[in-house]
Amino acid sequence: MKVKNICCIGAGYVGGPTMAVIAQKNPEIKVTIVDINEERINAWNDSDLSKLPIYEPGLAEIIKDTRGKNLFFSTEIDEAIDRSEMIFISVNTPTKTYGKGKGQAADLKYIELCARNIAKVATTDKIVVEKSTLPVRTAEAVKSILDNTGNGINFHILSNPEFLAEGTAIEDLLNPDRVLIGGESEEAIDSLAMVYNSWVPEDQILRTNIWSSELSKLTANAFLAQRVSSINAISELCEHTEANVDEVARAIGMDSRIGPKFLKASVGFGGSCFQKDILSLVYIARNYNLNEVADYWEQVIIMNDHQKRRFSDNLIKTLYNTVSGKKIALLGWAFKKDTNDTRESAAIYVADHLLNEQAQISVYDPKVPKQKVYADLNYLNTRSEKENETNVAVENSPYDAIDGAHAIAIMTEWDEFRNYDWEEIYNKMKKPAFVFDGRNILDKNKINKIGFKYYSIGQ
Ligand SMILES: NC(=O)C1=CN([C@@H]2O[C@H](COP(=O)(O)OP(=O)(O)OC[C@H]3O[C@@H](n4cnc5c(N)ncnc54)[C@H](O)[C@@H]3O)[C@@H](O)[C@H]2O)C=CC1
């Protein structure tokens, strides 16, 4: 069946870019993205494209091309559901913060609400596509809700996990390594494959059973995160042995069996998904009493927490064992470059740790607004909002952030950081001027020559 109307529930980092590309590549399909968050929908509809709720290179151009033609953003959820033959569920699936599985299991309440909503309003047959990342066997629950609370119509459930990375979302969507579709109904799978076929070659559209598809998404993220934790583990060993982690990464990455990607040592991975998805995998494994499997994957998170912690511990130790009253400038707050997303960013935890040691923090990030920095710190609940406000300054210019600072900590690998006038920065800082490069982006020789005391990861 050729689909004419698509609805996507969830106008977030996945729903927005994914549907924008689907709309651009399928001008004959009307795509409506709906969300309960009115403010977010209004921002997607803003005529000023710099106000879109998500920053992604290339996204604004596609929105400009498609919005109002065959791409629509709306809060009229029921109407969009009933009008569409295919409904993507792209809502958030965060780690549970309450009850059974607290701190580990994925919270599926938003998924269930979507399923109930679809069942309630749908009057014609629907293909329901799981776009959100879900624990393996969630489709069983979704199907049960749809079949038991629906109006006697047919629902086909597909799993179509998303593999885009933030900062390169548009590039990843336009040139995916593969599109994965899991399901039971060949016809439903064909309908979704046809949507992607407008730009993705058939041999890159992988068809599997629904459980393999659900589990592949968690597995892919677990493997990617594991590579980062593996190289970060080696980075600590490098610091004790005079080996250089970037050289080690290059040497092993040239082995075609290992490959060069995802071997960049860092202050620790962040982002909304790696930690949440591994925790979800660990929880599932424990539920099946597979404790060795659970312990194995849990270690990836333990290593990542250790890496964040040892970065700030090292900074404090180097600053003569105290940062009390000292100004520490954090360059970067986003969890990686080219995104305004700060979820689980290492910067939050490093700042929190330094604040516990009574440091004065200043922050500069090219894309993260001031209120987001405070919201991230307040969410931790470590101290009062007032204290965060007093001890943290968020600046609009990097030169203001570093003015009079004892140390700089580079938290995000924004390209612009490389090109700053580091001589001027040096002149404006307290001496000795320390730089802790959590991303290994600066030229060590150049920085040392200026007079900085430079510390990087794994070198
Ligand atoms: N952020 C990323 O790069 C990636 C995320 N994913 C997965 O995609 C899913 C969505 O992630 P994001 O887009 O980052 O989340 P997000 O939090 O940016 O967006 C989710 C949106 O869903 C809306 N929503 C929640 N419940 C709703 C309901 N009942 N009805 C209507 N709207 C509702 C929220 O208001 C929110 O705007 C998650 O499962 C995540 O694991 C997968 C690949 C990449």
Ligand SMILES: O=C(O)[C@H]1O[C@H](OP(=O)(O)OP(=O)(O)OC[C@H]2O[C@@H](n3ccc(=O)[nH]c3=O)[C@H](O)[C@@H]2O)[C@H](O)[C@@H](O)[C@@H]1O
């Ligand atoms: O499910 C998801 O949400 C997505 O999670 C990741 O994408 P994302 O988190 O957006 O970004 P990544 O590029 O994977 O980076 C994650 C974190 O690891 C860090 N990282 C990455 C690579 C590396 O070599 N070293 C390293 O420290 C990054 O700085 C960042 O903090 C995956 O790469 C996507 O395929 C997946 O769809």
